[in-house]
Amino acid sequence: MKYLKFSFFVCVIISSILTAQTKEITLEDIWKNGTFRQDYMDALHSMANGKQYSVLNFDRASRSTSIDVYDYETLEKVSTIVSSKDLEAMPYFIDYTFSEDEKKVILTANEEPIFRRSSKGHYYVYDVQTKGLELISEDQIQEPTFSPDGNKLAFAKDNNLYVKDLVSNTIVQITSDGEKNKVINGIADWVYEEEFSIVKAFDWNANNDKIAFIRFDETKVPEFSMDVYGETLYQTQHVFKYPKAGEPNSEVSLHVYDLKTNTLEALKTTTVYEDFYIPRIAWTNDPQVLSAQFINRHQNQLDLWMFDTDKDSAELILQDKDEAYVEVTDYLTFLEDNSFIWTSEKDGYNHIYHYNKNGKLITQVTKGNWEVTNYYGFDEENKTVYYQSVENGSINRDVFGIKLNGRNKTRLSKNDGTNKADFSADFSFFINTHTSATSPTTYSLHKAKSGDLIKKIKDNEAVAKTLDTYKFSKKEFGSISVNGNELNMWTIKPLDFDASKQYPLLMTQYSGPGSQEVANKWYSANDYWYQLLAQQGVIVVCIDGRGTGFKGAKFKKVTQNELGKYEVEDQIQAAKQLGELPYIDAERIGIWGWSYGGFMSSNCLFQGNDVFSMAIAVAPVTSWRFYDTIYTERYLTTPQENEGGYDNNSPLSHVDQLKGDFLLVHGSADDNVHVQNTMRLAEALIQADKDFEWAIYPDKNHSIYGGNTRLHLFRKMTKFIHESFNLDIED
Structure with a gap:
C-alpha cells in the first residue's frame, strides 16, 4: 500500500508540473523582455x-x-x-x-x-x-590606478602615461612619444588586449615611487581598416594596427619611471630575444624588484625574469617549456618571503607550484589527473592555498583549500555544479557563487576553513519559478565515444519526447583550443534558444571534441599545427553516430557556431556533406591567415612555416563540397574576426556556383548586438532552421 500511495503522489506532482509548463518560450522573452534575467x-x-x-x-x-x-x-x-x-x-x-x-x-x-x-x-x-x-x-582617460598609499594615481591618455598627485592636485606627464597607430605607453595594443587579456600594461611598486610599464612600438604592424557607415552622408574609416599571422608584431620594451628623480629607464634582459612578447609584469614585495614574463613568438617557452631596478640587473629565475605551447599564468603571487606561487601544465595538467625567490621548486602544491581552473589566494597565517578545480568531473567546478606543503586538502564547496569563491581579505569567509543546469545563480556565505554554510544571500528563486510556467526540458549530461575518446555531451529533447518518432538534430559547438561548452551551469541566452527549438520539435546536442579544455594538456594540444582537423572529424563522426539512433532523422542534421564555432560549422557542412544537411556560421574565421598573430601562431606557428596547416583545414579549400543549406552571418565592424573572412568565403562560394544565404549587420562588432540586433539575428536563424528542417511552425 505504501508503494502505491507514493507512486500516486509522484504521478500527481508530475501531472501538476506538466500542466503548469504551458507557456512557450519566445525570442522576445530571450532578447527583448528580460524574462529570464537573473540578479547578481x-x-x-x-x-x-x-x-x-x-x-x-x-x-x-x-x-x-x-x-x-x-x-x-x-x-x-x-x-x-x-x-x-x-x-x-x-x-x-x-x-x-x-x-x-x-x-x-x-x-x-x-x-x-x-x-x-x-x-x-x-x-x-x-x-x-x-x-x-x-x-x-x-x-x-584610460585605466586610472591608485598608488598603494592612495595619494597618487596613474592613468593613460592618448597613448601616454600620466601621474596625478591627489594632495597637490598636479599632473605630470611621464611619457611623451605616444601617438595613435605608432607608439602606446602603458596600455596594451589590440592583439595583447584580445589574446593576453590585458588592457593596463603598467604597475606601481610598493613604495609608491616607481611605475613600470610596457611600451608598444606599432610602427611596423600593418594597418587594418573598417568602414563605419553610421547615419551621415559619407562613411568613415576606423583604421588600427592589426598583426595577422606571420606579419610583424609591435616591438615591445620594458621601462620604469622613477617619481623621485623624474627619470625613465629601459630594462633589458641578459638574453637577447629575436621576437617575443611580454604578457605580464608585476612588482614583487621588494619595491625595487620587478617581475616580467617573457614568451617567444612560438609561445612554447615562457621565461620569468626578475629586474633589480636599483642595481640595473636582470636574472632569469624560471623557464617553462612545451612542445606545443605554454599557457601564460595569471596567478603569479609573491608571498611575504618573496617566494612565489606559479601555475603550469608541465606534468600534463594545470597545477599550482611553490618556488623560492630564486626560482627553485619547493613543492608541487596540487597533483592529479585534473585541472586547477582558478587560484583565489594564499592565507599567510594558516599557510593555506585556495583554488578552484575540476576534481569532481571536468564539467563541474569546486572550491578547495590545501596547505602550502600540498597536504590536508579540503573540498569547501558542497553542491555539484559550477562553484566559484570570493574570499574575505583575512580569509575567514568566502561568498560562494553556485549554478548548475538545475539551479540558477545562488550566493551563500561560508566559513573558509571548513566550507560550512553560514547563510544564504541570494538565490534567484524568482527565475526558477518563472521557468516552471514554461515548456522547459531537462539538459541531459553524458558522454559519447568518438574516434577513441570519451567526449562530454549534453542533450536537450522536446518536453513531449517520444522515442518512437524521429526528430531533426541541431548540433551546437565552439570547439576552440582549451574551450568548454559542456559545463554544469545555469542557462545562457543561447540555452533558452535551444529550449525554444526543442519545444518546436528539434533535439539539440552539444559535444566538446578533441582540443577542448579541462581534460589535460594532451587532450587539449592534440590539434597543434592542424586547427580544424581533429575537431571537425569528431563532430562529423559524432553526427554519424547520433544519426543512427532510432529517434534521430539522419536526413535532417544541422550544426551551428559562432567565431571558432562558425569556422567549425562551415567545415563540417562542407567536409561532412553526407552527414550534415544544414549549417549556420556566425562571424566565422574562414582562413587562419586572416587572424591575429598571438592566437593563431600559438597553435599553428606562422603561415611561412606551416602552409598546409593553414590551408588544408580552411573552409575556403572545401567550398566545392557544399551540398546542404548554408547561412553565413557577420558584423561589418568586427575588429576581431574581420568581415574579410565572410567576404572571401562568399566569393569562393559564388565562384564555385554554390547557393547560400547570408546577412551582414552594419557597424556591428564580433558580438553582433545592440538595440534590436540580437532579436533580428536569432529570428533569422530560427526561420532558417525551420525552412531547412521543413518544420511546420508558425513564425
Missing part, C-alpha cells in the same frame, strides 16, 4: 578589515547607484560609502575601485568602449572621509 552581486569587494564586503547596487526607482557595505556574519547592510543621489556631478556611476586604505574610491561615470576589454571615459575620485568628489581629468 555586482562589483563584489571584500573590505580590508575582513569583516565586511561592498557591492554596487542600482536603485531602479531613483535610477541611482550606490556602494553599500554589508557585514559578513549578519549579511546586514551597515553603511553606504557613497550614493550618486548625493553627487551633483554624476547622476550614476557604473563601477568603483578602492584605494588600498579604502579612504578613496575611483568612480566610473561614463565609459566609451574601444575594443573588447578596453574603454575610455571620465573618472572621479571620491574621498570617503571628506565626501569630496574630484574629476581626474577633463579629457577622457
Whole structure:
C-alpha cells in the first residue's frame, strides 16, 4: 500500500508540473523582455578589515547607484560609502575601485568602449572621509590606478602615461612619444588586449615611487581598416594596427619611471630575444624588484625574469617549456618571503607550484589527473592555498583549500555544479557563487576553513519559478565515444519526447583550443534558444571534441599545427553516430557556431556533406591567415612555416563540397574576426556556383548586438532552421 500511495503522489506532482509548463518560450522573452534575467552581486569587494564586503547596487526607482557595505556574519547592510543621489556631478556611476586604505574610491561615470576589454571615459575620485568628489581629468582617460598609499594615481591618455598627485592636485606627464597607430605607453595594443587579456600594461611598486610599464612600438604592424557607415552622408574609416599571422608584431620594451628623480629607464634582459612578447609584469614585495614574463613568438617557452631596478640587473629565475605551447599564468603571487606561487601544465595538467625567490621548486602544491581552473589566494597565517578545480568531473567546478606543503586538502564547496569563491581579505569567509543546469545563480556565505554554510544571500528563486510556467526540458549530461575518446555531451529533447518518432538534430559547438561548452551551469541566452527549438520539435546536442579544455594538456594540444582537423572529424563522426539512433532523422542534421564555432560549422557542412544537411556560421574565421598573430601562431606557428596547416583545414579549400543549406552571418565592424573572412568565403562560394544565404549587420562588432540586433539575428536563424528542417511552425 505504501508503494502505491507514493507512486500516486509522484504521478500527481508530475501531472501538476506538466500542466503548469504551458507557456512557450519566445525570442522576445530571450532578447527583448528580460524574462529570464537573473540578479547578481555586482562589483563584489571584500573590505580590508575582513569583516565586511561592498557591492554596487542600482536603485531602479531613483535610477541611482550606490556602494553599500554589508557585514559578513549578519549579511546586514551597515553603511553606504557613497550614493550618486548625493553627487551633483554624476547622476550614476557604473563601477568603483578602492584605494588600498579604502579612504578613496575611483568612480566610473561614463565609459566609451574601444575594443573588447578596453574603454575610455571620465573618472572621479571620491574621498570617503571628506565626501569630496574630484574629476581626474577633463579629457577622457584610460585605466586610472591608485598608488598603494592612495595619494597618487596613474592613468593613460592618448597613448601616454600620466601621474596625478591627489594632495597637490598636479599632473605630470611621464611619457611623451605616444601617438595613435605608432607608439602606446602603458596600455596594451589590440592583439595583447584580445589574446593576453590585458588592457593596463603598467604597475606601481610598493613604495609608491616607481611605475613600470610596457611600451608598444606599432610602427611596423600593418594597418587594418573598417568602414563605419553610421547615419551621415559619407562613411568613415576606423583604421588600427592589426598583426595577422606571420606579419610583424609591435616591438615591445620594458621601462620604469622613477617619481623621485623624474627619470625613465629601459630594462633589458641578459638574453637577447629575436621576437617575443611580454604578457605580464608585476612588482614583487621588494619595491625595487620587478617581475616580467617573457614568451617567444612560438609561445612554447615562457621565461620569468626578475629586474633589480636599483642595481640595473636582470636574472632569469624560471623557464617553462612545451612542445606545443605554454599557457601564460595569471596567478603569479609573491608571498611575504618573496617566494612565489606559479601555475603550469608541465606534468600534463594545470597545477599550482611553490618556488623560492630564486626560482627553485619547493613543492608541487596540487597533483592529479585534473585541472586547477582558478587560484583565489594564499592565507599567510594558516599557510593555506585556495583554488578552484575540476576534481569532481571536468564539467563541474569546486572550491578547495590545501596547505602550502600540498597536504590536508579540503573540498569547501558542497553542491555539484559550477562553484566559484570570493574570499574575505583575512580569509575567514568566502561568498560562494553556485549554478548548475538545475539551479540558477545562488550566493551563500561560508566559513573558509571548513566550507560550512553560514547563510544564504541570494538565490534567484524568482527565475526558477518563472521557468516552471514554461515548456522547459531537462539538459541531459553524458558522454559519447568518438574516434577513441570519451567526449562530454549534453542533450536537450522536446518536453513531449517520444522515442518512437524521429526528430531533426541541431548540433551546437565552439570547439576552440582549451574551450568548454559542456559545463554544469545555469542557462545562457543561447540555452533558452535551444529550449525554444526543442519545444518546436528539434533535439539539440552539444559535444566538446578533441582540443577542448579541462581534460589535460594532451587532450587539449592534440590539434597543434592542424586547427580544424581533429575537431571537425569528431563532430562529423559524432553526427554519424547520433544519426543512427532510432529517434534521430539522419536526413535532417544541422550544426551551428559562432567565431571558432562558425569556422567549425562551415567545415563540417562542407567536409561532412553526407552527414550534415544544414549549417549556420556566425562571424566565422574562414582562413587562419586572416587572424591575429598571438592566437593563431600559438597553435599553428606562422603561415611561412606551416602552409598546409593553414590551408588544408580552411573552409575556403572545401567550398566545392557544399551540398546542404548554408547561412553565413557577420558584423561589418568586427575588429576581431574581420568581415574579410565572410567576404572571401562568399566569393569562393559564388565562384564555385554554390547557393547560400547570408546577412551582414552594419557597424556591428564580433558580438553582433545592440538595440534590436540580437532579436533580428536569432529570428533569422530560427526561420532558417525551420525552412531547412521543413518544420511546420508558425513564425
